[in-house]
Every structure is written in structure tokens, then in C-alpha cells.
Amino acid sequence: MTDDVAPSSLVQQAVDYLIPILPKRPTVGIILGSGLGTFAERPPRLTTVSYEQIPGFPRCSVEGHAGRLVLTERCGPCTAILQGRVHRYEGYSLEEVTRPVRVLAALGVTTLVVTCAAGALDEMEPGTVMLIEDHLNLIGDNPLIGAGYEFTEMAQAYDPMFLALAERVAKEANIPVRRGVLAAVLGPTYETAAEAAMLARLGAQAVSMSTVPEVIVARALGLRVLGLAVITNQSGARLSEPKGHAEVMAVAERRAASIGVLLEGVLPRLAAAKGA
Numbered sequence: 001m002t003d004d005v006a007p008s009s010l011v012q013q014a015v016d017y018l019i020p021i022l023p024k025r026p027t028v029g030i031i032l033g034s035g036l037g038t039f040a041e042r043p044p045r046l047t048t049v050s051y052e053q054i055p056g057f058p059r060c061s062v063e064g065h066a067g068r069l070v071l072t073e074r075c076g077p078c079t080a081i082l083q084g085r086v087h088r089y090e091g092y093s094l095e096e097v098t099r100p101v102r103v104l105a106a107l108g109v110t111t112l113v114v115t116c117a118a119g120a121l122d123e124m125e126p127g128t129v130m131l132i133e134d135h136l137n138l139i140g141d142n143p144l145i146g147a148g149y150e151f152t153e154m155a156q157a158y159d160p161m162f163l164a165l166a167e168r169v170a171k172e173a174n175i176p177v178r179r180g181v182l183a184a185v186l187g188p189t190y191e192t193a194a195e196a197a198m199l200a201r202l203g204a205q206a207v208s209m210s211t212v213p214e215v216i217v218a219r220a221l222g223l224r225v226l227g228l229a230v231i232t233n234q235s236g237a238r239l240s241e242p243k244g245h246a247e248v249m250a251v252a253e254r255r256a257a258s259i260g261v262l263l264e265g266v267l268p269r270l271a272a273a274k275g276a
């Protein structure tokens with residue numbers, strides 16, 4: 001799925017398409033992962049655009065990813081919600097996977113909230129919300145290769161002020177959260193027990209097949225990042241019957257309400273969470 005056209009021109013095509021149809025420029029972007037899309041569905045919405053209409057945008061093929069951009073001011077700042085993402089395991093390059101982040105940045109987004117479903121590598125119960133504190137990029141690829149800004153600082157990629165803010169909001173709303181390190185793997189296979197044990201030894205508490213490439217690009221573009229992972233299953237656990245993506249989706253959908261409450265509490269206060 002490589003494009004003959006230069007990636008930067010595809011970003012520009014998407015931006016040129018979106019600017020005339022968006023009544024306002026977003027300053028905050030949110031990417032909603034597997035089963036977490038309901039936050040985008042609540043009114044009022046300023047604009048809804050299917051990814052298929054946006055030139056240069058990848059098409060979502062995985063269940064649980066609606067594939068549309070929703071613009072809203074429901075929580076204060078003008079926010080572009082990406083309801084669904086694409087993954088490297090679908091056959092997309094990491095340039096394609098992260099292109100929507102480049103588009104958001106070009107539209108004026110300075111803060112990115114990423115969400116995903118993830119498998120637990122420790123005793124975290126399904127349904128737990130993990131605030132991503134750091135990551136291990138184990139995809140074996142990097143979206144910045146050939147992109148012109150290879151040497152990007154990744155220490156404190158997840159904004160410490162945002163982490164503290166999310167913890168405050170979670171406490172006020174009585175939503176149990178904990179911090180942890182997210183490992184990103186290529187997929188689409190789930191981990192063997194040995195792989196899960198390895199990831200835990202490497203220092204990760206959760207594992208996902210997404211999110212980290214988007215964060216790498218966001219940081220390269222200077223965006224501030226908040227990451228929320230919903231634990232949907234135990235990584236590497238032998239299930240009595242194979243449930244796979246259906247199980248991940250069912251747990252994420254049940255937890256989508258908590259993610260919504262967290263986002264509603266955090267978004268109005270993001271701009272004030274300065275410092276670090």
C-alpha cells in the first residue's frame with residue numbers, strides 16, 4: 001500500500017480538503033481506539049467527515065473503527081476526534097498509519113489524546129484504565145524513517161502535567177486509574193505466554209498493536225500528548241475458548257463510558273495544564 005505521491009503532498013491534500021469544510025480549526029485531537037468510539041457520537045457535533053471522503057486518509061478495515069473525523073466543541077476547546085485508526089498489521093506503512101496525526105498538526109492541533117485497547121502484562125484487571133507514562137516501541141519500524149526529523153527526543157513523551165491532570169480528574173470522578181508503560185508490538189497475533197512474560201520483563205505493564213507510532217510523530221511535531229489505554233484482557237493468557245478481538249471489543253465498549261468521563265473532565269483543563 002505504498003503511494004507514488006510524496007507523503008507531504010498527501011497530508012497537504014487532506015488539509016486542503018478539510019479547511020473549507022471545518023467551521024473552526026481544532027486545537028485538540030483525540031484518536032479513539034478499538035471499541036472506544038462512542039465518545040465521538042455524542043452531540044453536538046460541528047462536522048462529521050468519513051475518512052473515505054478525505055483525500056490521503058487511510059481506510060479503516062478493522063471492526064470497531066468507524067473511520068470518521070468528528071469536530072466538536074462539546075468539552076470546550078475545538079476538538080477533532082478521529083473515530084478509528086489504521087494499523088501496521090493491516091498492511092499500511094507507518095507513514096500511512098500516522099498521516100492523520102500530521103494532518104491534525106497541520107490543521108492547528110497542539111495537543112493529542114491517544115486511546116487504545118491493551119492487554120495486561122501484570123495483574124491489572126480487564127476494564128482498568130492505564131494512563132500511559134512511557135512506551136517501548138517494539139514494532140520493528142519507526143514512522144520517522146525518511147521523514148526528515150529522525151532525531152527526536154522521546155523522554156517524557158507523555159506530558160507529566162497531563163498525567164497529573166488525568167489522575168486528578170479520575171479521582172474526582174471515582175474512576176480507578178494507574179500509570180504504566182505500554183509496549184507496542186506489530187500484531188496481528190496476540191502474544192504467546194512466553195512473549196507476554198518477555199514484555200513484562202522488559203518493563204511494560206500493557207501491550208497494544210497501535211498508538212506508539214502516532215505518539216512518535218506527535219512528539220516529532222511538538223504536540224503535547226496524553227495517552228489512555230483500556231485494559232481489555234490478560235496478554236498471553238490461555239482462554240478457555242478463543243475470543244480474541246470480540247473480547248477486546250466487548251470490554252472496551254463497556255469501558256468507553258469511563259474514557260468519556262475522563263475526556264470530559266480533562267479537555268476543558270488541558271490548556272491550563274502548563275509547565276513541566
Ligand code: HPA
Pocket residue numbers: 117118119120190191207208209232233234235236248
Ligand atoms: N495484545 C496486543 N494488543 C492488544 C491486546 C493484547 O493482548 N489486547 C488489546 N490489544
